[in-house]
Amino acid sequence: MNKMELRYAKLRAKMKELGLDAIYINSPENHLYMTDFDNPDGWAFVTLEKAWVWADMRYYEAAKAEVTSLCEVCLPGKPSFEEIASEYGLKTIGYEDRRLTCSSFASLENALKNCKVEFAPVGGLFTDLRTVKTDDEVENIEAAQRIAEAAFDHIVKTITYDMTETEVAAELEYFMKRHGSEKPSFDTIAVSGSASSRPHGVPRPVKLEKGFLTMDYGALVKGYHSDMTRTVVIGKADEEMKKLYNTVLRAQVAAIEAVTDGAKNADMDRIAREIIDGAGYAGLFSHGLGHGVGLEIHESPNLNGRMGDAVLHPGEIVTVEPGIYIEGKYGCRIEDMVLVTPGGSRDLTNCPKELIEI
Ligand SMILES: [Mn+2]
Structure with missing residues (x-):
């Protein structure tokens, strides 16, 4: 067939x-x-x-x-x-x-x-x-993700202190379109400084603020979406920012390591949340850990505390995107897409996660 x-x-x-x-x-x-x-x-x-x-x-x-x-x-x-x-x-x-x-x-x-x-x-x-993707669907999602990664390399080299958040978003979208994306996977998020505390903030026509810059965006190939978030620092990160960033990263890596077929969807969320709460940021990871991605940017299955006894199956693709958001100050999120495989998982995202200062 x-x-x-x-x-x-x-x-x-x-x-x-x-x-x-x-x-x-x-x-x-x-x-x-x-x-x-x-x-x-x-x-x-x-x-x-x-x-x-x-x-x-x-x-x-x-x-x-x-x-x-x-x-x-x-x-x-x-x-x-x-x-x-x-x-x-x-x-x-x-x-x-x-x-x-x-x-x-x-x-x-x-x-x-x-x-x-x-x-x-x-x-x-x-x-x-x-919910369960076939190989050709995974290929399309990976192709979209490769475009988004190239856009990340590009934007890191392109950002200047004169740019606005809107320009950063536009540059990401223009690059992706020129490299084979049918359109942006969703409205590109590029929020800096105090606005980075808004998980789904809208890019503003203002110059990049010093501090965190969160970029959440994706490409579209044959109708299939990709989804990735990277947070970089405009200027230098102080100790507090480094601690916050590394906590999010630790939570993200631990949750990704736990992704496997048969694992409870709710458990990935709990693992990430325990790390964040335990590092002194209780209550500041203010959304679920992740969601399915495919022909829709948000689809089944979800990774959050409301999933009951639902478990992961091979062929499902989920995002793993913990964040910490301090209202009025700043925020940070790191997001990869992960494919559930028999007995494990494969991270579909191939993009640096160490703290980048620009
Ligand atoms: Mn997402």
Whole structure:
């Protein structure tokens, strides 16, 4: 089975389990996952026997060239949902309740008002399907990560004291685009000095402040995201800053070492938190340790204290990103992406972590 046949086989097995005759797919990520074609305005319909994808004239030619042969490419309305529902005797149609807007759901209901169909939310169905990555997916994520690492080398050499946070973010994004990134993986974070205490701060059009500069960003390859954070120092680090930085680093390395298949997701978070709390920063690691990465920048599985008895599986990719944030003063975060392997893990991030002073 090739990768697309495998995806359809897995999806249809889940559909049977859930008693679904069909699924309406509208989110761009799941559209890409099931059609192999990126169309932010496209939609697809999968039954147990057949699959259709609709693209309007803006995307139709590209769709015909790129969509998997397992899926028929159609222009809007040809065929209609009603025609498909009656031809295939569909009774229960699943929809992406996490991604379908109320108004789009109303349109779907309206398009099928003459058919006796019921609608069923699919909940985490696609999230579950996408959690474990195949080799080609890992390759895309690694390719994106290589671009982000090159951007880090570049920015460390490029930063001057005259630059603004916005310019640092723009330079990272421009470099990544020129080196093969489809677009930024998410809004690039570059926050310095007092603003580095904001874990997801927005770059400001002000000159870099002395102190920590946290850069959290990623590239996108074939729809797959990378995610990395590095904190450097503008100027010189004092003893307090070195202690804080090395505590975050120690927590990060310890948590990465604990990543293995069968390990509890909550345990990685606890390991990092104990190190940070124990070094005198209790309560200042103010978010979860990490998250899954794939077609979405934040996806399943998470690493945090709310994961109960959930355990890691080979093929899952998680970020490990502890931080310490002191409001109004400064903050620091270090983030790698890690692939869970049978009996261990592989750090997908290949980028220096020792404290860099610029
Ligand atoms: Mn992240």
